[in-house]
Amino acid sequence: MRISEPRIVAALAEMHVDLQHGAALADLTSLGIGGTTDLLRIKKHENLPDLLNLLDANHVPHKFLGGGSNLLVGDGELPWVVLQLVRPEPDVVLDGNFAHVDAAADLGRMITFCAKNDLGGMEGLIGVPGTVGGALRMNAGAYGMQIGSYVREVKLYRAASRQIEILRGEQISFEYRHTSFAPDDMMLAVILELPSKPFKEILQGIRICNEKRRSSQPLGQKSAGCIFKNPPGASAGRMIDELGLKGLSVGDARVSDRHANFFVNAGHASANDMLNLIADVRERVQKTYGVSLENEVVVWNA
Numbered sequence: 173m174r175i176s177e178p179r180i181v182a183a184l185a186e187m188h189v190d191l192q193h194g195a196a197l198a199d200l201t202s203l204g205i206g207g208t209t210d211l212l213r214i215k216k217h218e219n220l221p222d223l224l225n226l227l228d229a230n231h232v233p234h235k236f237l238g239g240g241s242n243l244l245v246g247d248g249e250l251p252w253v254v255l256q257l258v259r260p261e262p263d264v265v266l267d268g269n270f271a272h273v274d275a276a277a278d279l280g281r282m283i284t285f286c287a288k289n290d291l292g293g294m295e296g297l298i299g300v301p302g303t304v305g306g307a308l309r310m311n312a313g314a315y316g317m318q319i320g321s322y323v324r325e326v327k328l329y330r331a332a333s334r335q336i337e338i339l340r341g342e343q344i345s346f347e348y349r350h351t352s353f354a355p356d357d358m359m360l361a362v363i364l365e366l367p368s369k370p371f372k373e374i375l376q377g378i379r380i381c382n383e384k385r386r387s388s389q390p391l392g393q394k395s396a397g398c399i400f401k402n403p404p405g406a407s408a409g410r411m412i413d414e415l416g417l418k419g420l421s422v423g424d425a426r427v428s429d430r431h432a433n434f435f436v437n438a439g440h441a442s443a444n445d446m447l448n449l450i451a452d453v454r455e456r457v458q459k460t461y462g463v464s465l466e467n468e469v470v471v472w473n474a
């Protein structure tokens with residue numbers, strides 16, 4: 173979708189929004205898949221309500237993009253524009269055990285920065301790609317920990333009130349890869365309370381998790397992490413592996429040889445290739461195990 177009306181273009185500039193015409197979502201997602209649309213990069217959080225009012229008044233549908241690391245975007249010209257926050261400098265400010273973090277901050281860099289200041293707890297998340305905002309929305313987790321456990325306060329744009337609001341940690345429910353945020357709420361900033369730990373000790377934890385991840389996940393390849401959520405008490409990766417589906421392909425979309433719940437783009441996979449592969453694997457798991465796997469990856473299909 174293209175924004176060309178001069179009146180809207182001028183209003184965007186006034187709101188400190190950078191308009192990039194025809195951005196390729198394939199370049200903005202870790203899967204390297206996705207068509208084109210206009211990208212609106214937001215420099216000032218406080219202008220979001222006005223921006224969304226402007227888009228709605230002009231019937232311009234939109235979606236919020238974080239780090240693009242858990243996302244499968246459709247092919248071709250996309251029927252909505254994409255909004256993304258510009259990362260401010262600095263993006264993390266520490267105050268005792270509290271880390272004030274912008275939603276656009278890189279998750280791994282934030283964890284490392286806190287570690288260097290003797291604040292730990294999130295070692296398990298070190299290899300998870302993406303932004304802090306994305307991790308928050310999905311309640312990213314790994315190796316027995318999840319980001320939600322450390323959240324004390326979230327600043328967000330709430331679609332329901334059309335305003336920027338602040339929620340306390342206990343007002344938000346964080347479950348396995350799920351939160352109580354509405355799909356069109358936009359994370360803006362978070363305050364995390366992290367336990368004090370010596371840097372050396374945190375580093376040791378980080379090294380162990382990195383090693384585990386390197387040995388079991390296809391880190392060098394284009395993927396969106398795990399495609400399916402684990403069903404209660406079971407592992408989607410193990411089930412897909414047991415069915416002998418590693419290496420199964422549709423075009424260049426392929427079930428990883430290393431971890432069967434990672435589907436990789438081995439070349440120039442289209443969204444349709446990936447969606448067909450997902451549907452095929454889901455059907456085979458359903459047939460054998462009687463379990464309907466739920467997507468973990470977020471799909472933006474037209």
Ligand code: EPU
Nearest residue numbers: 314315316388397398400401402407409410413430431432
């Ligand atoms: N397994 C296989 N074959 C495979 C993959 C896994 O037999 O191809 C077996 C493993 O040997 C192990 C069990 O399945 O016994 C579980 O595997 P793993 O430890 O890799 O954990 P997982 O349940 O597959 C979850 C998260 C990952 C997270 C890891 C580590 C989900 C859907 N996945 O994977 O998160 O990194 O634990 O904590 O919850 C993600 O969210 O995108 C993601 C990759």
